[in-house]
Amino acid sequence: MKTNLQSPKLLKTIILALLGTISLVLFFLNFPLPFLPPYLKIDFSEVPALIAALIFSPMAGVVVEGIKNLLYLIVSGAGDPIGVASNFLAGVMFIVPVAMLYHRFKGVKSVVSGIVSGTIVMALGMSVLNYYVILPAYAWFIGAPEMAGETAKWVAVSAGILPFNLIKGIVVGLLFVPLFIKMKTWIEQKQASLVS
Numbered sequence: 001m002k003t004n005l006q007s008p009k010l011l012k013t014i015i016l017a018l019l020g021t022i023s024l025v026l027f028f029l030n031f032p033l034p035f036l037p038p039y040l041k042i043d044f045s046e047v048p049a050l051i052a053a054l055i056f057s058p059m060a061g062v063v064v065e066g067i068k069n070l071l072y073l074i075v076s077g078a079g080d081p082i083g084v085a086s087n088f089l090a091g092v093m094f095i096v097p098v099a100m101l102y103h104r105f106k107g108v109k110s111v112v113s114g115i116v117s118g119t120i121v122m123a124l125g126m127s128v129l130n131y132y133v134i135l136p137a138y139a140w141f142i143g144a145p146e147m148a149g150e151t152a153k154w155v156a157v158s159a160g161i162l163p164f165n166l167i168k169g170i171v172v173g174l175l176f177v178p179l180f181i182k183m184k185t186w187i188e189q190k191q192a193s194l195v196s
Helices: 002-028 046-053 058-076 082-105 107-142 150-195
Strands: none
Touching: 002 046, 002 058, 046 058, 046 082, 046 150, 058 082, 082 107, 082 150, 107 150
């Protein structure tokens, strides 16, 4: 009886760890956009986190994001902890609205609405966080106080961070919605077998 109760939890842990690892691999397959600063790169590492969040809960998506960023810190030698924290926060802001709307209403429309909401939350949230917290922290970390000036922060946010996060949300959404439509039955089956 005890083994039966524990096995779904064990299976869930294994699935989340696996999705976190896949997310890390996708994180390395990134590309810059020609009209934005080169340090802002598009990747599809949020897709495994979205799958986890839809099968289980918004928190499962957050866990996958956490695993990805923790693994990245280990692999990269913790060269840029502020960038890693920023990536984690952006991922959470994008994933949680999608998962919350999906679990409330189910279906493709709720996923599309969630991606639109998540893109807006991520774009605005990361703009505010970058302006007030991340850019000043980064400027301090690399010893470049001029980066923390009002004009420098405003340019970085309005010409880089805000358009980048809007584009990233759209690009990830364009990939994820067709993927979700194909995986919808499988996701529902996993929900029935793992969550119940």
